[in-house]
Amino acid sequence: MQPRFLFPLSAALAFSGFVAARQLMPPGDAGRPSGASQKTSAATTGARSGTALRPAPSGDSSPAPSPEPSSMRAVAAAPPPNSFHALLSEIQKENRSPADAQLALLEKIGRLNPEELEALLSAEIERNPSFMRSSPAGFRFAARRLSEIAPLKAAQLWVSNGSLRSESDSLLEPWAKKNPGDFVAWMKTLSPELQRATASTLGSIASRSPAEFAAIAGSLSDTPPAGPATRAAMDALLQKAGESKDPSSALQFANALPEGPMRNIALAQIAKWPGLKLSEQPEVLAAIAQLPREDAARLGRDVPAQAEALPAGMARDMAFLNKLRTQAEKDPTAAASRLESMAGSADYPAAVRGFVEATAMRDPATAAAWALSIDPAAGPQQRLSALERAASSMFRRNPDEAREWVEKAPLSNTEYFLLTGRKRGS
DSSP states (O other), X not given: OOHHHHHHHHHHHHXXXXXXXXXXXXXXXXXSOHHHHHHHHHHHHHHHTTOOSSOOOTTSSSOOXXXXXXXXXXXXXXXXXXXXXXXXXXXXXXXXXXXXXXXHHHHHHHHOOHHHHHHHHHHHHHHOTTHHHHXXXXXXXXXXXXXXXXXXXXXXXXXXXXXXXXXHHHHTHHHHHHOHHHHHHHHTTSOHHHHHHTHHHHHHHHHHOHHHHHHHGGGTTTSTTHHXXXXXXXXXXXXXXXXOOOOHHHHHHHHHSOTTHHHHHHHHHGGGSTTOOGGGOHHHHHHHHTXXXXXXXXXXXXXXXXXXXXXXXXXXXXXXXXXXXXXXXXXXXXXXXXXXXXXXSTTHHHHHHHHHHHHTTTOHHHHXXXXXXXXXXXXXXXXXXXXXXXXXXXXXXXXXXXXXXXXXXXXXXXXXXHHHSSOTTO
C-alpha cells in the first residue's frame, strides 16, 4: 500500500473504533472520562455480586462491608424509588428486553442499603399486605437481600406483619442458614405461636444438614418447632440412606440429641426405615410409647405396614386404621374378611373405623352396620367416629332413609344426641 493512503486509513479506523466503543457504553457513560466509567462499572459489579454499597446498621448482627470509594457513594446517594411500582417504572422507561429488565431490577435492589430495603418492603406491605404472594421473583430477592445484610430488620418485618408468616423462606431462612445459632437465640425470644411459625425455617436447616441441626438441638429441646425440625432431620437421613436396611447412622444421630421429647421423636422416626424389623428395636418401641398423641398419630399414619409391631396406643391405632382403610379401598371383600378375623381384639375398633372411612361414601348402609359392630366399651371414640362418618354419608344420599335408620339403630342416648343434635323422643 502506498504511504499516502496509510494516514487517512488509520484515522478512519480509529474514528470507527471510537464510535463503536460509544455505542457499547451503558447509557450515561458516553463522553465520561474513562476513570469514571471504570468506577461506575465497579459499582455495578458490586451490586451484581451481592455486596452492599453502604454499611449495615451498628445494631445488626451482620458484619458491615468495607468503606466504599467516594465514586461509589455518589451512585448509592441517588434518591431510591419509594415503591416497587416506581422501581419497575424506571426500568420500563429504558425499553429493555424482559431478561435485561429482570437483571436491571436485581441490580437496582442490590444497590439499596438496609434502611432503603426495609422502607421499600414496609411501604409495599402496608399498601398491599398480600403483595409478596403475587409479586415477581425480584421482590422476594429484596426480602432475601435484607435478611442477608440486615437479618434483624428482616426478622422484625416478619414478626410485625401477619401477612408475611408464609414468607419465612425469604425473610428468615438466609439468616438461619448463615448463622443458625444466632437465629435460634432470637427465635427463643418470640411467643410460642410465633416460634411455631418458624418450624419450616428450622426444618430447612435440619433437612439440609442434620449434623448442623444436632449442634443447636440442645437449645431447641424446649421450643414448639423442635418436633417438626427433628422429623425433618430424620427424613433427610432416611432419604440419604435410600434402601439401606442399616439404621445405625439414624440411631447414632438420635442418641446424640438431648434426652426427652426430641430424642423420642427421632428414635420413633426410625420405624419408617425401609425394611426395618421393628420388633428388634426395643429402644425405638420404648420411644414410640412415650410420644404425645399428636406425634403418635402422625407416626401411625406413616407406618401402617408396621401396625402389628407397634406398642399399644395412638400410633398402633392409627396404623391399623390406615392399613384397613387402604385395603378396603383396593379390595373391600378382603378387608371385610380381615376384620372378621380381628373381631374381639384390641385392634378391632381402629381397624373397623378405617374400613368405614373407606366405604362410607360407596356403601353407607354397610359402613353403618360395621360401625355398630364396634363394642362401645372397647372403643367408644372409634365407634362414635365411625358412626358419624356413616351417618353423614347416609344423610347426604337419602335424608329420609337416614332419619329412619337413626331411630331404629341400637344407639346410646349420647350417640343419638351427637348424631341428631336432639334428645331421643323430643
